[in-house]
Amino acid sequence: HMSAPASSSLATRLFSGSLKNENALCILADSREIASGPDVISTLKAVHGIKVQVCSLGGCDYIVSNRLAVERKCQAELLSYGHRSKVAQKVQQMKSKFDRICIIVEKERLKAGDTKRVFHRTKQYDGILSAFIRSGIRVLFSSCQEETADLLKELALVEQRKKVAIAVPTEVERHKQDVLRFYLSIPSVGYPLALALCHSFTSIKEVANSSPDKIAACTQVSQQKAEEVYQYLHYGFDAQMLPETIP
Amino acid sequence: MASKTTAVRTGSVNVPYGHIIGSEKWKGSQIAQGIQGKVKLILEDGLGVVDFHLSNRSCVLYISEADLVAGNGFKRRLACFRNAFNLQGIVIVEKTPISDQYFPAVQKFVVLELGMTLLPVANQGEAAQLIIQLLCEQMKDRSSNLFLTKKPPKLLEASVFQTVQQIPGVGKTKALLLLQHFGNLHLLCNASVPELEGVVGQSLAQQIHAFFTQTK
Numbered sequence: 153h154m155s156a157p158a159s160s161s162l163a164t165r166l167f168s169g170s171l172k173n174e175n176a177l178c179i180l181a182d183s184r185e186i187a188s189g190p191d192v193i194s195t196l197k198a199v200h201g202i203k204v205q206v207c208s209l210g211g212c213d214y215i216v217s218n219r220l221a222v223e224r225k226c227q228a229e230l231l232s233y234g235h236r237s238k239v240a241q242k243v244q245q246m247k248s249k250f251d252r253i254c255i256i257v258e259k260e261r262l263k264a265g266d267t268k269r270v271f272h273r274t275k276q277y278d279g280i281l282s283a284f285i286r287s288g289i290r291v292l293f294s295s296c297q298e299e300t301a302d303l304l305k306e307l308a309l310v311e312q313r314k315k316v317a318i319a320v321p322t323e324v325e326r327h328k329q330d331v332l333r334f335y336l337s338i339p340s341v342g343y344p345l346a347l348a349l350c351h352s353f354t355s356i357k358e359v360a361n362s363s364p365d366k367i368a369a370c371t372q373v374s375q376q377k378a379e380e381v382y383q384y385l386h387y388g389f390d391a392q393m394l395p396e397t398i399p
Numbered sequence: 400m401a402s403k404t405t406a407v408r409t410g411s412v413n414v415p416y417g418h419i420i421g422s423e424k425w426k427g428s429q430i431a432q433g434i435q436g437k438v439k440l441i442l443e444d445g446l447g448v449v450d451f452h453l454s455n456r457s458c459v460l461y462i463s464e465a466d467l468v469a470g471n472g473f474k475r476r477l478a479c480f481r482n483a484f485n486l487q488g489i490v491i492v493e494k495t496p497i498s499d500q501y502f503p504a505v506q507k508f509v510v511l512e513l514g515m516t517l518l519p520v521a522n523q524g525e526a527a528q529l530i531i532q533l534l535c536e537q538m539k540d541r542s543s544n545l546f547l548t549k550k551p552p553k554l555l556e557a558s559v560f561q562t563v564q565q566i567p568g569v570g571k572t573k574a575l576l577l578l579q580h581f582g583n584l585h586l587l588c589n590a591s592v593p594e595l596e597g598v599v600g601q602s603l604a605q606q607i608h609a610f611f612t613q614t615k
Contacts, residue, residue, distance in 0.1 A: 240545040247546070273521070278529045280545070282536035285489065285516050287546035292510060293519055299503065306511050330610065334565040339558050354614040360588035384555065385585045389578040393556045 177202045177308045178318045179216050180343055182209040189213070189224060195301035202305060205322035209343050210336075211245050214304055217311030218318060218344045218372060219251040224300060226260045231277050239280065243289065249342035251374060254290040254307060256300050316372070318344050320351045331356060340380040345373055360385050412452045415439075417538060419530065420452040430461075433527025438534060448480045453534050457487035461526065464493040467501045474508060481513050489533065491526050494519035559584060568606050573599055577607075587611075 181193055181204050196202045212221040223242065229235045246253050259271075284291050294300040311317055324332045328350055335346035335356075348371035353359045359367070359381075368378035414420050423444035425431045434440045446452070451459040460480060466473045480488055490509050494502050502519065509517040520526045541547050562584065563574040580598045581587040588611045595604035 236545065243546045273525055273528070275528065275532065278532035279536070281518060281529070282532045283545045285533070286536050287544050289546060290510065291516070291518075292506060293502075293517075295499075302503070303506075306507060310511055327613075330565065330567050331613075334562065334610075337558070337562040337565050339553075339555070355612050357588045357611045360585045360611075384559070385588075386583050387555045387559055388583050389556060389559050391556075391575060391579055393554050394560060395554075395557055 177305070177312060178322060179204050179214055179304060179308055180209060180318065180322065181206050182213050183207065185213055185224075189297055189300070191297035192224070192301045192304070195298045196304060199298075200301065200305045202308070203322075207322075207343065211242070211249065215250075215318070215343055216304060216308040217314075217316045218348070219316055219374075220254060220307065220311055221246050221250040221252070221342065222254045222256060222304060222307065224256050224258055226258055227271065227277075228260055230257065230280050231272070231274050233276050236276075236280065248340055249345075251377070252290070254292060255284060256292045256294050256303055258294045258300050259296065261296070318347075319372075320344075320347050322347060324350055335359075338381060338384050340377060340384065345371055345377070345381075348372065412446070412449075412455070412458075414452045414454050417534070419534060420446070422446040422450050425450065429523040430527045430530075433524055434530060437531050448476045448483075451530060453489075453530070454537050457489060457533075457537065458484075459530060459533070460488055460490050462490060462492040462505070464495050464498040467492070467498040467505065477509065477513060477515070481515065487516070489516045489518065491518050491520055491529065493522065493526075495521060563587070566607055566610050568603050573603070 177200075179196060179202055181189075181196075183206050185193060186206060193204055193206070196204050209215060213224045214222040216222060223246065225239070229239070243253065281291060292303050294303055308317065324347065332346055332350050335341055335349045336343070338346075341349070349359055349367075352370040353362070362370075362382075364375065364378040364382045367373070367381055368375050371378070412420055418439045418441055419434060420441050420443060421431060421434075423442050423446075426442050431440060431442070448460065449458045450461040453459065460477065462473045477488075477490065492498075492502070492505060492509075506517055509515050518529060520529055536544070559578065560571075560574055563569060563577055564571065566574075569577070576598050577587055577595075581590060590608070592604050592608045595607055598604075599607070
């Protein structure tokens with residue numbers, strides 16, 4: 153199941169030559185979304201003709217440009233106090249890797265036999281929406297998975313117009329997979345930046361010897377992000393500072 | 400207190416801390432009643448296109464079910480706001496069974512074209528509660544926001560340790576040895592095969608060197 157969408161998109165790319173088509177929209181989807189949002193992915197592909205690359209994003213549901221990560225949240229999760237810290241933790245993690253974050257609040261699907269559930273708006277719900285807005289997180293509302301797909305496409309289009317679309321190939325040759333994982337282990341590096349590092353530099357050594365300016369220029373990330381990568385590569389390791397319980 | 404000139408001209412209204420300044424047209428409405436119980440609401444005329452000012456920086460524009468059904472008049476109002484103000488505009492829209500069909504198009508216009516914030520409510524009662532929460536959030540210290548709290552500067556040791564273990568053939572023991580010897584990732588990436596051999600075995604030294612230097 154997991155490899156099916158990836159290999160089919162590879163096949164379409166090889167045969168249609170869409171790699172050369174710079175205007176082809178590309179969205180990265182987390183592999184968990186195959187199970188939790190199957191209609192989002194199929195609508196993106198079938199209705200909107202977007203290239204969806206399924207990969208292990210570890211931390212967010214969709215990435216629509218070099219800087220924008222999107223998280224799908226069902227409405228019920230935002231209604232109660234219990235999920236607050238989980239949502240906050242997720243957002244913090246996304247913020248370390250991406251300049252912009254968007255939350256799509258999606259109405260949950262009614263299960264067969266379920267009577268129409270009434271949505272009781274809570275103070276908690278209004279509070280968390282207010283907190284999103286205050287912190288600059290964009291919020292969109294969707295009534296179903298198909299509508300979520302439509303919103304993802306619109307977001308990707310806006311980002312493309314701002315020239316921050318994912319432009320590098322989203323596949324990485326097998327022998328480079330380890331290199332990709334190496335880049336992904338850097339705390340401030342998200343999937344698009346790791347891909348750009350793989351494709352824009354000849355080796356890890358070249359990245360390690362590059363100035364922040366060069367990293368920024370080659371990968372089109374912000375200067376600040378490039379500085380973070382540079383600092384990380386030069387961070388002086390002190391074994392005594394290693395936490396006792398290593399993750 | 401706010402001036403009587405239209406807000407479109409003055410750009411912003413001076414809102415006393417913890418107060419909401421609302422347009423006179425909301426007098427006696429369910430929304431005004433809902434707010435008045437909890438927060439001090441001052442109603443004034445001449446706010447122009449704005450319905451409620453929450454602070455000197457942000458305000459609310461309200462789009463009713465009737466506005467949506469009536470056509471595109473509300474779009475002109477929002478565009479006018481967008482051009483005239485340098486304030487954060489939060490658009491609250493009545494999303495009811497009747498206006499539901501218009502919502503996706505409104506959302507695209509407000510959020511994706513104008514870059515403003517949009518929040519749906521079912522009725523004026525919900526809007527009043529939401530406005531109170533928006534005000535509460537703005538009155539809070541920035542550091543108490545769930546998503547703005549800056550974590551204390553994190554020690555990167557654990558991350559760097561993880562990164563080194565991404566090198567094929569390197570586990571926890573070798574990763575620690577390599578980092579203790581070379582000190583940082585930059586120096587490790589530049590290590591020669593003989594230098595690496597001083598820390599790990601010959602074949603792993605070659606493997607690590609190849610991993611860092613392999614070209615496309």
